[in-house]
Amino acid sequence: MSHISLTRYLIDEQYQARRIQPDLRLLIEVVARACKAISVAIGKGALGNVLGSADAENVQGEVQKKLDVIANEILLEANEWGGHLAALASEELEHPSPIPNRYPKGEYLLLFDPLDGSSNIDVNVSVGTIFSVLRCPEGVTDPDESDFLQPGTRQVAAGYAVYGPSTLLVLTVGDGVAVFTLDREQGSFVLTADRVQIPADTREFAINMSNQRWWQPPVQRYVSELVAGRDGPRGVDFNMRWVASMVADVHRILSRGGIFMYPRDNKDPAKAGRLRLMYEANPMAMIVEQAGGAATDGHQRLLDVQPTGLHQRIAVFLGSRNEVERVTAYHHEPG
Numbered sequence: 274m275s276h277i278s279l280t281r282y283l284i285d286e287q288y289q290a291r292r293i294q295p296d297l298r299l300l301i302e303v304v305a306r307a308c309k310a311i312s313v314a315i316g317k318g319a320l321g322n323v324l325g326s327a328d329a330e331n332v333q334g335e336v337q338k339k340l341d342v343i344a345n346e347i348l349l350e351a352n353e354w355g356g357h358l359a360a361l362a363s364e365e366l367e368h369p370s371p372i373p374n375r376y377p378k379g380e381y382l383l384l385f386d387p388l389d390g391s392s393n394i395d396v397n398v399s400v401g402t403i404f405s406v407l408r409c410p411e412g413v414t415d416p417d418e419s420d421f422l423q424p425g426t427r428q429v430a431a432g433y434a435v436y437g438p439s440t441l442l443v444l445t446v447g448d449g450v451a452v453f454t455l456d457r458e459q460g461s462f463v464l465t466a467d468r469v470q471i472p473a474d475t476r477e478f479a480i481n482m483s484n485q486r487w488w489q490p491p492v493q494r495y496v497s498e499l500v501a502g503r504d505g506p507r508g509v510d511f512n513m514r515w516v517a518s519m520v521a522d523v524h525r526i527l528s529r530g531g532i533f534m535y536p537r538d539n540k541d542p543a544k545a546g547r548l549r550l551m552y553e554a555n556p557m558a559m560i561v562e563q564a565g566g567a568a569t570d571g572h573q574r575l576l577d578v579q580p581t582g583l584h585q586r587i588a589v590f591l592g593s594r595n596e597v598e599r600v601t602a603y604h605h606e607p608g
């Protein structure tokens with residue numbers, strides 16, 4: 274694959290594929306630059322005094338890590354003055370963040386989880402950033418929360434960065450999925466895989482097994498059949514993986530197939546799941562579908578879910594199409 278930078282890839286999407294507008298291209302480049310800065314901050318680790326807690330809680334009632342706050346500030350600062358956005362929303366902020374009046378405004382809404390997999394930061398396991406781009410409704414100059422509550426099918430772009438052994442940026446603008454690797458010497462993202470496809474079948478599943486006693490019957494049945502392997506109704510063995518960083522688990526699935534599950538469970542019946550619809554499930558669902566996979570909440574296509582809240586949680590089943598369809602079918606069976 275010849276040396277194609279992110280900028281070149283986006284310019285081709287703008288002029289050849291005629292898929293994106295100039296300001297969406299520039300917005301994605303700004304987000305990518307912010308991910309580079311976050312990658313540098315993470316790379317410093319204990320030497321940069323960025324590990325550990327920030328002694329503050331976010332809107333979800335979770336203790337924030339220092340890097341949650343640092344990553345959030347990097348993304349807010351990088352995106353507020355570029356002129357591409359009408360407003361932003363973050364996992365770390367209760368309400369949408371308006372663009373200060375001193376800066377020009379644009380026609381897009383950006384949502385992000387600045388640092389996904391927070392529980393893995395201090396133990397040097399891959400973490401990431403997840404983002405989703407929507408259009409600001411026509412004629413709205415000061416968007417509020419309701420303007421963000423658009424189904425995932427309305428996303429014009431989605432992506433994630435993985436900060437692991439290498440830093441990767443995975444992106445879709447609705448024309449397949451492209452993977453870029455950060456060339457640390459050049460300081461630029463270079464295309465290393467394009468039109469990535471997830472195999473329809475897999476022998477690998479990802480779920481936090483320690484929650485098993487709380488799962489509802491369809492998930493109990495599906496996972497027990499996987500674990501039973503060749504001696505069970507599936508007749509073949511399945512392997513399990515769980516990094517506990519959604520970006521890392523989803524990237525493995527993008528790379529070699531698999532099914533990722535974070536179901537609704539009875540541990541906290543009030544919660545519809547652990548993961549957030551707007552800036553975790555929806556962008557990942559768009560990427561997975563653009564790579565030929567499937568994504569549901571157990572009952573319906575994730576991207577068709579009508580959001581009701583900026584930080585709402587949802588059950589997530591995504592990855593290799595045939596397995597996602599099977600576990601979803603189990604949710605539709607009577608009894």
Ligand SMILES: O=P(O)(O)OC[C@H]1O[C@](O)(COP(=O)(O)O)[C@@H](O)[C@@H]1O
Pocket residue numbers: 364386388389390391392481517518519520547548
């Ligand atoms: O702690 P658990 O139950 O294994 O859950 C891990 C899941 O929670 C998350 O860490 C939630 O994300 P945040 O770290 O952004 O809060 C996902 O990345 C991951 O898939």
